[in-house]
Amino acid sequence: MPLTIYNTLSRTKEPFQTLTPNQVKMYCCGVTVYDYCHLGHARSYIVWDSVRRYLQWRGYTVEYVQNFTDIDDKILKRADLEHSSMTAVAEKYTAAYFEDLHRLNVRDADSYPLATGHIQEIQDLVTDLEHKGFAYAVDGDVYFRVRKFAEYGKLSQRHLDDLQAGAGDRVEAADPDQIKKEYPFDFALWKAAKPGEPSWESPWGNGRPGWHIECSAMIQKQLGETIDIHCGGGDLVFPHHENEIAQSECAHDRPLSTYWMHNGMVKLSGEKMSKSLGNFITIRKLLDDYRDGNDHQIDPMTVRLFVLTAQYRKPMDFSDASITAAGQSWQTIKDGLLFGYEFGERLGWADLAPIRSGAISTTTEEVDRFRTAVDDDFNFAEGLVVVFELAKELRKVGNIITHDSEQTVDPNLLRDKWQTLIELAGVLGLEVNPDELKVETTGLSDEAIESLLTERQIARANKDFATSDRIRAQLTEEKIVVIDKAGVPSTWYRS
RNA sequence: GGCAGCAUGGCCAAGUGGUAAGGCAGAGGUCUGCAAAACCUCCAUCCCCAGUUCAAAUCUGGGUGCUGCCUCCA
Numbered sequence: 375m376p377l378t379i380y381n382t383l384s385r386t387k388e389p390f391q392t393l394t395p396n397q398v399k400m401y402c403c404g405v406t407v408y409d410y411c412h413l414g415h416a417r418s419y420i421v422w423d424s425v426r427r428y429l430q431w432r433g434y435t436v437e438y439v440q441n442f443t444d445i446d447d448k449i450l451k452r453a454d455l456e457h458s459s460m461t462a463v464a465e466k467y468t469a470a471y472f473e474d475l476h477r478l479n480v481r482d483a484d485s486y487p488l489a490t491g492h493i494q495e496i497q498d499l500v501t502d503l504e505h506k507g508f509a510y511a512v513d514g515d516v517y518f519r520v521r522k523f524a525e526y527g528k529l530s531q532r533h534l535d536d537l538q539a540g541a542g543d544r545v546e547a548a549d550p551d552q553i554k555k556e557y558p559f560d561f562a563l564w565k566a567a568k569p570g571e572p573s574w575e576s577p578w579g580n581g582r583p584g585w586h587i588e589c590s591a592m593i594q595k596q597l598g599e600t601i602d603i604h605c606g607g608g609d610l611v612f613p614h615h616e617n618e619i620a621q622s623e624c625a626h627d628r629p630l631s632t633y634w635m636h637n638g639m640v641k642l643s644g645e646k647m648s649k650s651l652g653n654f655i656t657i658r659k660l661l662d663d664y665r666d667g668n669d670h671q672i673d674p675m676t677v678r679l680f681v682l683t684a685q686y687r688k689p690m691d692f693s694d695a696s697i698t699a700a701g702q703s704w705q706t707i708k709d710g711l712l713f714g715y716e717f718g719e720r721l722g723w724a725d726l727a728p729i730r731s732g733a734i735s736t737t738t739e740e741v742d743r744f745r746t747a748v749d750d751d752f753n754f755a756e757g758l759v760v761v762f763e764l765a766k767e768l769r770k771v772g773n774i775i776t777h778d779s780e781q782t783v784d785p786n787l788l789r790d791k792w793q794t795l796i797e798l799a800g801v802l803g804l805e806v807n808p809d810e811l812k813v814e815t816t817g818l819s820d821e822a823i824e825s826l827l828t829e830r831q832i833a834r835a836n837k838d839f840a841t842s843d844r845i846r847a848q849l850t851e852e853k854i855v856v857i858d859k860a861g862v863p864s865t866w867y868r869s
Numbered sequence: 870g871g872c873a874g875c876a877u878g879g880c881c882a883a884g885u886g887g888u889a890a891g892g893c894a895g896a897g898g899u900c901u902g903c904a905a906a907a908c909c910u911c912c913a914u915c916c917c918c919a920g921u922u923c924a925a926a927u928c929u930g931g932g933u934g935c936u937g938c939c940u941c942c943a
Contacts, residue, residue, distance in 0.1 A: 385873085385874095402943090403943075404943085405942095405943070406941085406942080411943085412943090414942090414943050415943050416943090417943070418943035419943075421943095422943095446941085447941075448941070448942095527872095530872075530873075530938075530939090531872065531873065532871075532872045532873080532938085532939075533871095533872085535871095536871050536872060536939085537871080537872085537939065585941085606943065607942075607943030608873095608874095608937065608938080608943080609937070609938070609942055609943065610942075610943070611873085611937090611938070612872085612873095612938055612939070613938090613939085613940095614942090636943090637943070638874095638875095638936095638937085639936080639937065639943080640943085641936075641937095644935080644936080645936085646936080646937070646942090647943095648941095648942060648943090649941085649942065650940090650941065650942065679892095680881090683881060683882065683892075684881075684882075685882085685883090687874090688874090688875070689874090689875075689935095689936060689937075690881085691881090693880085693881095695879095695880055695881085695893090695894095696880070696881060696893095698880095698893085698894095699880065699881060699892075699893040699894075700881080700892090700893085701893095702892085702893055702894085703881090703892050703893060706892080706893090747883090753883080755881090755882060755883065755891085755892095756882095756883055756884090756890085756891085758882095758891075758892080759883075759890065759891045759892085760891095762891060762892060763891080766892095770906090770907080773905090773906055773907075774906075774907070776905095776906080777905070777906045777907080834902080834903095837902075839902055839903065842902085842903075843902095843903060843904090846903075846904065850904090855904090855905070856904075856905085857904085857905055857906075858901085858902095858903085858904075858905080860900095860901090
C-alpha cells in the first residue's frame with residue numbers, strides 16, 4: 375500500500391506521487407509576526423514538522439519552505455502600540471517564534487523567506503498578471519480580476535455567485551477600497567502607500583504588497599512554479615490559498631501544487647482558538663505558567679503528543695483534562711524511551727547508542743505496522759499504538775528490574791525493541807533527554823535515608839505503623855520511593 | 870443565508886461492509902500492615918429515524934446537534 379494523502383482539492387485521499395522521484399517540494403504558510411504563537415500555531419507546525427519527518431523517514435528528500443509575513447496592518451498596529459517600528463516588531467516575534475517552536479522540537483525549515491525580501495519578485499508577478507489581463511490598477515492599487523479565472527473557487531468549493539449571495543450586506547459595508555474594484559471579490563495584489571507607512575517604489579506608485587501575493591512569489595522563487603505539497607491551517611483555505619492558486623496558476627498556466635493539505639483548528643471551550651477572539655493560550659504561557667490537573671508543569675513533549683493523538687484534519691479541543699491525560703501518556707512513552715539509558719548497562723548491552731533505521735533486525739513487524747498506519751494520510755494516532763505498545767513493554771521490564779531484579783526477557787530483544795521505540799517516536803519528534811535520568815539531589819544524603827529506613831524498620835517491627843507511615847510520607851516528599859519486600863530489607867530509589 | 874466538514878465508552882481517539890484498536894482515568898481480585906510493582910478480571914453496539922445487504926459504526930436518504938470558512942487568522 376502506498377502512502378496516501380487527503381487532498382483538499384479533490385476532498386479525497388490520493389496516492390502520493392511526487393513530481394520528481396523521491397523528492398518533495400513542500401511549502402507551508404507561516405505566521406504573521408506580530409505576537410507570540412499560541413497553541414493553534416503549535417498544532418499546525420507540529421503537524422507539518424511530523425509530516426516532513428515522516429516523509430524523510432520514508433526515504434524522500436524534502437525541501438521544506440515556510441514564510442514569515444513581515445509586512446502587514448497588524449504588525450504596523452503593533453509597532454504603534456509598542457512604540458516601535460515594523461521591522462523591530464517583526465524581528466522580535468520572529469525570534470520568539472523560533473524560541474517557542476524549538477522547545478516543541480519542531481525542526482527548522484530549509485528556508486524562511488520574508489515578504490519584504492521578495493518585493494521585486496512580487497512586483498514582477500503582479501506585472502505579469504497585469505499583462506495577461508488578470509490584474510488591473512486603480513489609483514495605485516492593483517487588484518486581481520477574479521472573474522477572469524474560470525477555476526476560481528476550486529479549492530474551497532465555492533462559486534462566486536454563492537459568495538455574492540452569502541456576503542449580502544457585508545459587501546456593501548463602508549470600505550472605501552470596495553468601490554474601486556470592478557467586482558466585489560477582486561482582491562488586492564498591491565496596495566497604494568498610506569502616509570507614514572513603509573512602502574516601496576513600483577510601477578503603480580509607492581506602495582506595498584497585498585497579503586496573498588507574497589506566497590505565490592516566494593514559492594516560485596524558492597521552489598518553482600509547481601510544488602508537491604502546499605500546507606497550512608484550515609482557516610487559510612479561503613481566501614488565502616484560493617487566491618494563491620488564482621495568482622500562480624494564471625501567471626504560469628500550470629498547477630501551483632499537486633497536493634493541498636490543511637490542519638484542523640484547536641478549540642477552547644468549543645470555539646476556535648484565535649487571536650481575534652482573544653481565547654488563546656500562547657505556547658510560552660502553556661509551557662511556563664500552566665499547571666495540569668495533577669498540578670504539574672506541561673512538558674513540551676506532552677504538547678507534541680497531545681497534538682499527534684488527534685487526526686490532523688479534525689478540530690481538537692484543548693482542556694485541562696485532555697492536556698492532563700496527554701501528560702500521563704507521555705510519561706509512559708518517556709519511561710520507555712529512557713529504558714535503555716537506565717537499564718541497558720545492567721542488561722549487558724554492548725552499546726547504548728541508538729542505532730538508526732536499517733539496522734533493526736528482529737522488530738520489523740512493529741516498524742511495518744507503524745508504516746502501514748501512518749501511510750494512511752499521516753494517521754499518527756494509529757502509529758502511536760505501536761509506540762505505546764513498545765513503551766509499555768519496556769516500562770514493565772524496567773519496573774520488574776527495579777522491584778525484583780528478576781526479568782527473563784532476552785536482553786538483545788529488549789535492545790531491539792528499545793531502538794525501534796526510539797526510532798518510531800523520533801519520527802514523530804518525540805524525544806527524551808537522557809540527562810533527565812540524573813536526579814536532582816534531594817536534601818537527604820544516602821546515609822540519612824538509610825538511617826530513616828532503619829528507624830522505620832524498627833517501628834514496623836513494633837507494629838508502630840503511624841511512625842512508619844510518617845517516615846514513608848517524609849521520604850515521598852523528598853521523592854524517595856520505598857519498596858518493602860518480604861523477608862529482605864526494604865529498598866529505595868529516587869524517582 | 871451560502872459553502873465545507875464533524876458526530877464512537879468518564880476523557881482523548883482508531884476503525885472506510887464482516888461482527889467495536891490504543892491511551893488516560895476507573896472498578897474488583899491475587900499479593901500486601903500501608904505503599905509500590907506484577908498478574909488476572911471488568912468497563913460502549915458507535916446522535917436519531919428509515920433504507921440497501923446474508924452482514925453496517927462503516928453505504929444511501931431524511932432529521933438533529935456541533936464546528937470552520939464566507940472579514941485578519943495556523
